[in-house]
Amino acid sequence: EADIYQTPRYLVIGTGKKxxxxxxxxxxxxxxxxxxxxxxxxxxxxxxxYGVNSTEKGDLSSxxxxxxxxxxxxxxxxxxxxxxxxxxxxxASSYQTSGRAGEQFFGPGTRLTVx
Amino acid sequence: SQKIEQNSEALNIQEGKTATxxxxxxxxxxxxxxxxxxxxxxxxxxxxxxxENEKEKRKERLKVTFDTTLKQSLFHITASQPADSATYLCxxxxxxxxxxxxxxxxxxxxxxRP
Numbered sequence: 001e002a003d004i005y006q007t008p009r010y011l012v013i014g015t016g017k018k019x020x021x022x023x024x025x026x027x028x029x030x031x032x033x034x035x036x037x038x039x040x041x042x043x044x045x046x047x048x049x050y051g052v053n054s055t056e057k058g059d060l061s062s063x064x065x066x067x068x069x070x071x072x073x074x075x076x077x078x079x080x081x082x083x084x085x086x087x088x089x090x091x092a093s094s095y096q097t098s099g100r101a102g103e104q105f106f107g108p109g110t111r112l113t114v115x
Numbered sequence: 116s117q118k119i120e121q122n123s124e125a126l127n128i129q130e131g132k133t134a135t136x137x138x139x140x141x142x143x144x145x146x147x148x149x150x151x152x153x154x155x156x157x158x159x160x161x162x163x164x165x166x167e168n169e170k171e172k173r174k175e176r177l178k179v180t181f182d183t184t185l186k187q188s189l190f191h192i193t194a195s196q197p198a199d200s201a202t203y204l205c206x207x208x209x210x211x212x213x214x215x216x217x218x219x220x221x222x223x224x225x226x227x228r229p
Contacts (some may be wrong), residue, residue: 104206
């Protein structure tokens with residue numbers, strides 16, 4: 001079982017609210033990722049980080065923002081939630097060095113519903 | 116454009132048979148390819164990795180092949196069991212550098228009937 005945690009697991013919130021999805025890992029991984037996945041669909045990378053103070057946008061445009069102030073923590077924030085943000089959000093981490101081959105460890109996900 | 120394609124249809128296999136899942140890619144020259152398992156409502160779990168210079172990799176009842184000429188990977192589960200029922204995702208890494216990202220396919224849903 002991977003040591004990567006996400007909270008909350010489920011969140012139902014009204015339009016316009018600000019939300020933060022938490023992700024923490026205890027494996028000392030440098031690389032962390034946020035994916036968005038709708039039911040039965042592929043994972044889309046929305047943000048990633050190579051280490052502290054490093055963040056990049058992924059392949060899927062997202063209105064969310066992320067921060068990486070500590071190695072183990074990679075929160076995702078939506079300033080104003082909308083129904084189009086309803087989805088499953090998955091956090092993952094991996095080792096930095098190419099020799100480790102880049103397998104990703106995923107958290108359990110947060111299922112977000114915006115009413 | 117670059118894309119990864121997996122069996123779009125769900126695969127239904129009788130218990131004990133070998134399940135074979137396909138992953139095809141276009142316009143990539145991946146350094147390596149990975150396979151993950153995903154159960155409903157949960158995050159994917161890493162299963163196997165195969166590098167571009169490897170033809171085949173095995174782990175217990177799992178076998179992965181990688182044909183860079185055909186741009187295809189096959190994922191086999193031998194002696195399949197109902198507990199193997201899940202969605203299986205193919206993912207590839209465009210390069211070895213630390214800047215490389217993993218690109219996922221949409222997955223194939225596998226059902227093993229008793």
